[in-house]
Amino acid sequence: MMELIQIKDLKVHYPIRSGFLNRVTDHVLAVDGVDFTIEKGKTYGLVGESGSGKSTIGKTILGLEKATSGQIIYNGNDVTKRGVRKQTKYNRDVQMIFQDAMSSLNPKKRVIDIIAEPIRNFERLSDQEEKKKVKSLLDIVGMPEDALYKYPHEFSGGQRQRLGVARAVASSPKLIVADEPVSALDLSVQAQVLNFMKRIQEEFGLSYLFISHDLGVVKYMCDNIAIMTKGRFVEIGTREEIYTNPQHIYTKRLLSAIPRIDVPNREKHMQQRREVEKEYSSLQKEYYDENGRVYDLKTISPTHQVALKHVESEGV
Numbered sequence: 001m002m003e004l005i006q007i008k009d010l011k012v013h014y015p016i017r018s019g020f021l022n023r024v025t026d027h028v029l030a031v032d033g034v035d036f037t038i039e040k041g042k043t044y045g046l047v048g049e050s051g052s053g054k055s056t057i058g059k060t061i062l063g064l065e066k067a068t069s070g071q072i073i074y075n076g077n078d079v080t081k082r083g084v085r086k087q088t089k090y091n092r093d094v095q096m097i098f099q100d101a102m103s104s105l106n107p108k109k110r111v112i113d114i115i116a117e118p119i120r121n122f123e124r125l126s127d128q129e130e131k132k133k134v135k136s137l138l139d140i141v142g143m144p145e146d147a148l149y150k151y152p153h154e155f156s157g158g159q160r161q162r163l164g165v166a167r168a169v170a171s172s173p174k175l176i177v178a179d180e181p182v183s184a185l186d187l188s189v190q191a192q193v194l195n196f197m198k199r200i201q202e203e204f205g206l207s208y209l210f211i212s213h214d215l216g217v218v219k220y221m222c223d224n225i226a227i228m229t230k231g232r233f234v235e236i237g238t239r240e241e242i243y244t245n246p247q248h249i250y251t252k253r254l255l256s257a258i259p260r261i262d263v264p265n266r267e268k269h270m271q272q273r274r275e276v277e278k279e280y281s282s283l284q285k286e287y288y289d290e291n292g293r294v295y296d297l298k299t300i301s302p303t304h305q306v307a308l309k310h311v312e313s314e315g316v
């Protein structure tokens with residue numbers, strides 16, 4: 001395996017301020033100690049429900065949020081340090097695609113300026129060269145040349161997402177953080193966008209960090225997957241492992257929630273789902289870690305890095 005970027009014991013805690021002195025009284029443990037590696041040319045999926053900390057990991061890798069502790073190692077450098085990101089090609093090598101291309105594309109700018117922006121940040125091209133480059137990027141994402149001088153509102157949601165991808169690949173990145181890239185799109189358009197994201201991945205040898213709450217989409221896109229809840233990974237594995245042999249009740253529960261449209265198996269699926277829900281709700285025992293923090297069984301897993309000690313419900 002060829003590793004591109006390594007995340008080590010990453011924690012991102014947001015301060016909560018209160019009282020008339022506006023003192024920090026507590027912290028949201030948005031990301032609370034995760035380890036993973038994204039390989040070259042592969043897609044790493046982060047799955048979990050709203051608020052589990054997925055976006056915070058993405059933003060911290062992009063340098064938009066500050067790590068509280070831990071390391072992000074890229075080409076041997078720890079890029080959680082701002083100075084390191086500036087000195088290296090990191091800011092150029094790591095780009096993003098957002099869920100909502102409408103709000104991430106400047107409505108007052110024309111397509112040529114939107115897509116050329118990352119190029120302008122990193123290299124000086126003549127107007128001619130720049131135009132040629134933007135045209136080729138439009139071609140790569142399957143958009144016509146006459147898009148050059150149009151504005152974002154003149155396109156459909158799927159087309160805007162293509163423009164977002166064209167901008168993300170403009171600086172020839174190595175990694176793209178894609179945060180819910182298709183969630184706002186119609187199902188038929190989702191498939192198109194996912195397919196050309198795959199095509200571009202092959203063409204450029206790109207890696208993706210693919211963030212989604214949709215296990216159907218993740219199965220289609222991701223080679224390795226981490227299931228997240230409350231700032232921690234409860235299960236990590238290859239696509240095969242996660243989908244054919246899920247270990248953690250939380251993963252089983254997410255999988256059983258994928259809607260089934262094949263009618264003959266629907267009743268069987270509903271039965272499995274009821275069983276998972278029953279198992280999930282019957283787990284009342286609690287665990288605590290070395291700092292005395294208490295966890296539900298729901299939120300920890302066999303792969304948990306911290307040695308958790310078991311507390312019988314009656315004993316606490």
Ligand SMILES: Nc1ncnc2c1ncn2[C@@H]1O[C@H](COP(=O)(O)OP(=O)(O)OP(=O)(O)O)[C@@H](O)[C@H]1O
Nearest residue numbers: 014015028030048049050051052053054055056057
């Ligand atoms: N700037 C912030 N200040 C304080 N708390 C924050 C901030 N950003 C996120 N949080 C909190 O951190 C936790 C993780 O949020 P995050 O957005 O990473 O989750 P998520 O899994 O991406 O969810 P979603 O899919 O809804 O975006 C949540 O409890 C959220 O309320």
